[in-house]
Amino acid sequence: MTSHPTAVGTSAISAADTRVPLRSRRRDLTELAVGYVLILLVIWTPRPWQRLFYCSAILYIAFVLWTSFRSLQAMGLRTTNLLRSLWIVGVAILMAAIAITLAIRFHTLHPLDAPIPFLKRYWGYALWSFMQQILLQDFFLRRLLRLIPNPHTAVLATATIFALAHLPSPVLTSVTFSLGLAACLLFLRYRNLYPLAISHAILGITLAITLPNPLIRNMRVGLGYLTYREHHAHHRNHNDHVVSTKAWVMADAPTLRF
Numbered sequence: 001m002t003s004h005p006t007a008v009g010t011s012a013i014s015a016a017d018t019r020v021p022l023r024s025r026r027r028d029l030t031e032l033a034v035g036y037v038l039i040l041l042v043i044w045t046p047r048p049w050q051r052l053f054y055c056s057a058i059l060y061i062a063f064v065l066w067t068s069f070r071s072l073q074a075m076g077l078r079t080t081n082l083l084r085s086l087w088i089v090g091v092a093i094l095m096a097a098i099a100i101t102l103a104i105r106f107h108t109l110h111p112l113d114a115p116i117p118f119l120k121r122y123w124g125y126a127l128w129s130f131m132q133q134i135l136l137q138d139f140f141l142r143r144l145l146r147l148i149p150n151p152h153t154a155v156l157a158t159a160t161i162f163a164l165a166h167l168p169s170p171v172l173t174s175v176t177f178s179l180g181l182a183a184c185l186l187f188l189r190y191r192n193l194y195p196l197a198i199s200h201a202i203l204g205i206t207l208a209i210t211l212p213n214p215l216i217r218n219m220r221v222g223l224g225y226l227t228y229r230e231h232h233a234h235h236r237n238h239n240d241h242v243v244s245t246k247a248w249v250m251a252d253a254p255t256l257r258f
Helices: 010-018 022-044 051-067 088-106 115-147 150-166 170-190 194-210 211-218 223-225 237-252 253-257
Strands: none
Touching: 022 051, 022 115, 022 223, 022 253, 051 115, 088 211, 115 150, 115 170, 115 194, 150 170, 170 211, 194 211
């Protein structure tokens, strides 16, 4: 007799993850606190210190995930329930289509590159979407499920700290709270990261190409959002402007990418 995805959902996970010794719970709290503080330092610290905290955050979180590693299946990197959860990607595509249609209607759609240049521009964000879902589900949610008895409260806490990391951008903060909440609930139901990561990439890129830059400030958060200055070109040849903008974005990569 096979179990339905919901049978291994909220109640099963909470039972497995909250019955841990006090010492392990203290370790979970410490790992969460240190990891989140490092992330906030990356977001709110100017260069050159920002790069130091960026590397420290990556190394620390990677080390914590490695020391707590059980299996790829436990992380959600599996084929189980993949087909059953692909509807999530379909919903993301539908939402993207609606957003693009509205952007065309209100003339806010950014000029789109040909397919190959478009992929070259956004493949890094797609990869980062995948990493953010690992961070959200396997680093934050898993530990909060062990620290908070009520799984729904743990999901709410996870979505909240995820959204707060996108301050002071009002758009990204509200969007990441809503989508983070949905992603956590869907992860508890299906325990599969792949559709969540794909949907994350689709919706993130959609925001980047449909909303005006003055509103989202090039998808920046933290100090990068506050110090954002839109570039304006005053001549017909935009090559110099494009080159300088790309260099500026690369310099701000740590803040931009989170």
